[in-house]
Amino acid sequence: MNETRRNILKGLAAAPALAMSPNPLWAQAAGELKISHQFPGGTATEGDFRDRLCRRFSAEIAKRSNGALKGTVYPGSSLMKTNAQFSAVRKGALDMTLVPLSYAGGEVPETNIGLMPGIVTSYEQAVSWKKAEIGKALSNILADKGVLVVSWIWQAGGVASRVKPIVEPEDAKGLKVRGGSREMDMVLKAAGSTVLTLPSNEIYAAMQTGALDAAMTSSTSLISFRLEEVGKALTTGRGKTYWFMFEPLLISRAVFERMPKAQQDLIMTVGAEMEAFALEGAKADDQAVAAVYQKAGGKAYDMTDATVKKWQAIARDTAWKDFAGKNESCARILKLAEATL
Template sequence: MNEIRRQILRGLAASPALALSLNPGQLFAQAAAELKISHQFPGGTLTEGDFRDRLCRKFSAELAKRSNGALKGTVYPGSSLMKTNAQFSSMRKGALDMSLVPLSYAGGEVPETNLGLMPGIVTSYEKAVAWKKAEVGKALANILADKGVFVVSWIWQAGGVASRTKPIVEPEDAKGLKVRGGSREMDMVLKAAGSAVLTLPSNEIYAAMQTGALDAAMTSSTSLISFRLEEVAKALTTGRGKTYWFMFEPLLISRAVFERLPKAQQDLVMTIGAEMEQFALDAAKADDQQVVSVYQKAGGKAYDLSDATVKKWQAIARETAWKDFAGKNESCARMLKLAEQAL
């Protein structure tokens, strides 16, 4: 028995209460650290299912592999760990380790995050990817850090529309329909187009459309597939090629949790997170194409957008959502200017 072990045992003998509070494994070996990763999307495997779930699983597997088991991630899909809308707030408090979540869901707490689903502000994957190194992306990352959350992976997805009745292609098509926009800013555009809006997370769209409470929903191509919306909606407006809105749906980590990790593990989290971005980009583009075949196979029809149509939606957004966002506070006004510079 080495001297360090003798000293530990002598100390425990002198403090029976401490000895009883520890199990034998804690005396001589530190347990592997675990990061709990929550998201709202359907669960799958490393190779099958919603790419956002697969990304979390790939991220977790790489963590365990490269840390030799010292750091691992456990994925909780389908809001099984906590409710969807509680995730961002919980990360800020350190009560949740990580989440892959649409950033606009945090708009009630941090108004600047609504820029993550601002209609008309991002119109291509190329522009979306450029945000990470652009001034707008740096500013957004700094705001999130100040609020207690770090961006691990920058993930963007094109948006489409599923409708139970007529397709929503032109702004006038939305008139009189009950539509889920996905963000306060998108709701403003829809209202200007004559829609009634319904606010709910994407994992609740199916039930709302099934009951008739909702006529149409705007969400990512991946969600249009994963939540099986082709079963309740037969008209699809795709996000392939051209669209007037993109969704920022990053993998995030609680700052409090991150800062408790050793420096080497912090570096590992960020390195692997950055590596996941190419996988996310390729998967999002693939889903933009796949969603068309999914809906057509189910008997639905798919519609694409023209440049002229995109500009119509963008014009409405400028006069409604953009003005409202900029008027919230100086920080939002500054963020919008930076975003416009990246157009």
């Protein structure tokens, strides 16, 4: 771990006390943090929980800094295009983003571990990553690339289809499917699908026009993007699923390191506090999504342990091998992730 990263982490132990006490350092860096994401906008109490999390985070840092540090949320990619956000945060051109980490796979191959099919199969396992060796290694890689994790957020994945339900791997044969990551696409191709690559906020239009038959995305996105209007068959992520998405709240390291330590500590303290809210929101949407699709006239299907193992077996032979073969760093990341299974 480099010295700068070590110093960042060392100060976090004292964060709660610093964040709640008056500190003259607030006056040194009064300002606004721009927080961009691709999801529909709402309020602090209504709408997509990822947008609500960003708004709660913003309100809390403003409150605890007596207004010296504020956050402004830009939903729906209104500030910046979805696929540009991670790169902009790396360069310090954007302060913060909440984004599926796998969207950064083209720039930082290791980040594809955040949507690696079969590697995470429960929320309990997902939550354990933060303090496990895999979490430390991933944090260090991101820090070296100019990005720091503020909140660890995980969501279970499901499938919306306008043709037929995709539950077993054989159900995907012959369909045009959006997987959401290079690794998920490899699994789908092995199952006989044609894959399309596009961010989740473009799924609706693609399914509406028939360019896409089915899409894999989080329960929250299945609801927020109203996919029940274009896909009546739903495979839920409740109970059992073969993939989870790591969708963290991130901050630019360049922006972070320009801030006084009291503000750095405040950001990390509030970010950690948001994780319980995120977990609750993700689990609630896993349950709610089935009712949404059924109300729209669709059908909801759940997976069994046996089904999850089928998908996982395909992933081991395709995506896992490909990922580990990229470089030594990816191989190490995969090994550390497997240790949490």
